[in-house]
Amino acid sequence: MFASGNLFKLFYIRANKSADLFEKINSITDWQTVEINYKIYEVASIPFTQFYEDRNYRLVIMREKSTDTQLDIFTGDTYKYRSILTNDHESTEKEVVEYYNARGASEKIFDEMNNDFGWEHLPFSFLNENNAFMVITAMIKDFYNYFIAIVAEKFDDINPTTRIKRFVFRFITVAGRWVYQGREWILKLFTKRPYNQLI
Secondary structure (H helix, E strand, O other): OEEEOOOOEEEEEEOOOOHHHHHHHHOOOOOEEEEEOOEEEEEEEEEEOOOOOOOOEEEEEEEEEOOOOOOOOOOOOOEEEEEEEEOOOOOOHHHHHHHHHHHHHHHHHHHHHHHHOOOOOOOOOOHHHHHHHHHHHHHHHHHHHHHHHHHHOOOOOOOOOOOHHHHHHHHHOOOEEEEEEOOEEEEEEOOOOOHHHHO
16 A cells, blocks of 8 residues: 655555564564554554665554464464554554555445445446446445444344345345235244344
8 A cells, every 4th residue: 555755655565474573573572552443452663674674664563462362373472463564654553554454444345345236347338327326336335334233233143244145144035925914914924033123
């Protein structure tokens, strides 16, 4: 990921794990506690000279406590580590992580629109029609987000981030039949799930 700076371009790249990297991580003593997206992390920075010793690169390390008790084979502790390589020395570690995560959030939105709402294969051959299609499906995505938030309050196995395919299997696909009762047709669902709470 690149961002325009005053005199040069800043870059932010996810760094891969390696044994050499974890040796440097183990030597870090000044971890700082920060809150990012309502979760607590520890962050720190170290100089990075593995490829270009003359370049002034910085490696921002972020770690969080793992939910399991299994030790990491490299570090010997129960933390999950992520690292970002950058030439940005002015931003704090938290600012670097949040800026990098913003790119991931945008990519996730495009992934959902491509795979769940038909953006991957646009239906028309002309730009104006495809533009209208994309605008309408983006509006449908907003409605879906609103509806899934309501459903998630009543259904334990559905949460506000559930994708459409899983939502179809968990919510829409249910056995039922129309029954004529009391001079009216009633839809009888063969399930104990709380559909009636959504009425």
